[in-house]
Amino acid sequence: MDSHSTVLPICLTSLASWQVYKKFEPNSPTASFIILMVVPLWTFVYPNSLSILNTILSIPLYWGFLLIFIVLYRVSPFHPLSKYPGPISCKVSKVWLAYIAARGDMHRYVKTLHERYGDVVRVGPNELSFRRKDIIEPILSNKELHKGPYYDLRQIAGRNPVDGIKDYREHAARRLLWSRGTSVSMTKVYTQSLVVGIHELLDELLKRQDTTIDISEWLSFTATDFMGRMTFSTSFDMVKMGHDSVGIIKPVEEITYQSNIIAQIPWIIPYLMWLPQGRKALNQGPRLGGDMVRKRRSLGADTRDLYYYLMDEAGLEDAKPRETDVLSDGITAIVAGSDTTATVVTNTLYYLLKHPDVKTRLQRDIRGAFANSQEVFDYTKSVDLPFFDACINESLRLLPPGLTGFQRQVDPSGPGKMFGEYLVPPGTNVYAHLYSIQRDPRYFSPLPETFWPDRWLDQDTYTLPTGENISKDNLVLSRDAYYPFSIGQQGCAGRNIALLKLRTLLIAILRHFDIRAAEGDGLDGYEEAIKDTYVAQRGSLYVQLHPVAA
Numbered sequence: 001m002d003s004h005s006t007v008l009p010i011c012l013t014s015l016a017s018w019q020v021y022k023k024f025e026p027n028s029p030t031a032s033f034i035i036l037m038v039v040p041l042w043t044f045v046y047p048n049s050l051s052i053l054n055t056i057l058s059i060p061l062y063w064g065f066l067l068i069f070i071v072l073y074r075v076s077p078f079h080p081l082s083k084y085p086g087p088i089s090c091k092v093s094k095v096w097l098a099y100i101a102a103r104g105d106m107h108r109y110v111k112t113l114h115e116r117y118g119d120v121v122r123v124g125p126n127e128l129s130f131r132r133k134d135i136i137e138p139i140l141s142n143k144e145l146h147k148g149p150y151y152d153l154r155q156i157a158g159r160n161p162v163d164g165i166k167d168y169r170e171h172a173a174r175r176l177l178w179s180r181g182t183s184v185s186m187t188k189v190y191t192q193s194l195v196v197g198i199h200e201l202l203d204e205l206l207k208r209q210d211t212t213i214d215i216s217e218w219l220s221f222t223a224t225d226f227m228g229r230m231t232f233s234t235s236f237d238m239v240k241m242g243h244d245s246v247g248i249i250k251p252v253e254e255i256t257y258q259s260n261i262i263a264q265i266p267w268i269i270p271y272l273m274w275l276p277q278g279r280k281a282l283n284q285g286p287r288l289g290g291d292m293v294r295k296r297r298s299l300g301a302d303t304r305d306l307y308y309y310l311m312d313e314a315g316l317e318d319a320k321p322r323e324t325d326v327l328s329d330g331i332t333a334i335v336a337g338s339d340t341t342a343t344v345v346t347n348t349l350y351y352l353l354k355h356p357d358v359k360t361r362l363q364r365d366i367r368g369a370f371a372n373s374q375e376v377f378d379y380t381k382s383v384d385l386p387f388f389d390a391c392i393n394e395s396l397r398l399l400p401p402g403l404t405g406f407q408r409q410v411d412p413s414g415p416g417k418m419f420g421e422y423l424v425p426p427g428t429n430v431y432a433h434l435y436s437i438q439r440d441p442r443y444f445s446p447l448p449e450t451f452w453p454d455r456w457l458d459q460d461t462y463t464l465p466t467g468e469n470i471s472k473d474n475l476v477l478s479r480d481a482y483y484p485f486s487i488g489q490q491g492c493a494g495r496n497i498a499l500l501k502l503r504t505l506l507i508a509i510l511r512h513f514d515i516r517a518a519e520g521d522g523l524d525g526y527e528e529a530i531k532d533t534y535v536a537q538r539g540s541l542y543v544q545l546h547p548v549a550a
């Protein structure tokens, strides 16, 4: 091969292709095939006509040059995000974050990056993470910022769940249906099915008193049963049967884990769809959802559940919602509403077991408030329990289910956007890093990393867990840096329901049982074992429950 006559045209071809790639960032398999395979073949007709062998060899050379141009540009001072600090591995490719996602510790990794590089870090070639409370709202509550490419995975194969909709108007129309189905008045309706589920749980726990059980697992069963009842008026009977009777909990965990990796590099999605495993994973949700919708339809149009509102059975809208959209949203409700709540309740129990003084105080409060009541739960009463709410807030502060936060994208065709003093170029993906912000000593102090619920109480002096007293002036509590349900129009659609569920479950367990960690429970490793898979995935929490007189 004449090296001069071959290498130069290949290098120039790569340079031209890289320019096209940089400007248009084509993702489709056809465009990628043309750029990666067809373009280098032009050297066939190059005047010095290469031999077939040389042409074949020239293809990897072309790819090599292309890769070098891409990498050099991303780390060069010419890149629009060059002034933002970050590790070189993040600047070069999102494949690195996909690897971090596979490890399951994205929340801790990004927090460490913020500690090293400051309030803004370049976490991907085209992505910034912020650790500033004044930047939460501009990112999450801003109509100009749509959901970023992280959410592309939710809208494949005709699926269109509310949490994948990027267009603000379309999203607002869908959220209206959700708002009707999750309003405070509907919360009261759902309380009835929740109480049924709580009775079932208490019965089963009573049967297993003083034996070691994985409370984390029982909470998953209860939360999932409830979401089935609330969404489709169908119970999966997981609590009664003592196992995952429909086989959804593990598969959903696996899909969420895999999706969180894939969502870092969404260009890979079309290729995965060629694989039988990819298509199988994609069909699992609709299959289960389809079964539930069929069952639900047989109950008629008058049953008041979430489906009733998502389907607009009352006929309040001009056009009937598409059934595929309702199916997508129904699956979202089960997925978004089950494990999130079970995780918060399990985490809170974990913190109480780690802090027995807090547990004793909380149990005293709860048992006192319900001393004369035979009811499992009286929703209105819980508002009079400020220390209880403080414990929930503190648990959600330290371990919110959505640990990393929620990607948004600066309009690619706009002029860019100011976040605080930072000018962020068009097309950049941005995060307000929840796990870092909610543990930042500037916003929660003293003891930002410690479970200390008292910080949420309004009083003149505070006693720290160390026994030291501090005055109100020495306490920092930034409620505007606390956003476990996210904020704005795309924040949690099920917040009312979530609070109802987790309050009810905690009250029921703490009122009726003394809870203690089982021997060799692994309490110490619990927090470290939590995986960030967009939502937190927790492990087991082994406990023993001893019933107390009502």
Ligand code: HEM
Pocket: 162, 163, 164, 175, 182, 332, 333, 336, 337, 338, 340, 341, 344, 400, 401, 402, 405, 406, 407, 484, 485, 486, 489, 490, 491, 492, 493, 494, 495, 497, 498, 499, 502
């Ligand atoms: C403690 C429990 C929960 C927490 C901490 C929580 C938190 C969140 C957060 C942070 C988001 C925004 C995610 C994003 O922007 O990517 C969200 C969205 C959502 N949540 Fe929850 N959630 C909880 C329980 C629930 C429940 C019980 C339901 C169902 C009734 C639910 C339904 C939804 C839906 C449908 C969305 C998507 C909203 C949209 O995109 O418009 N969540 N949740």
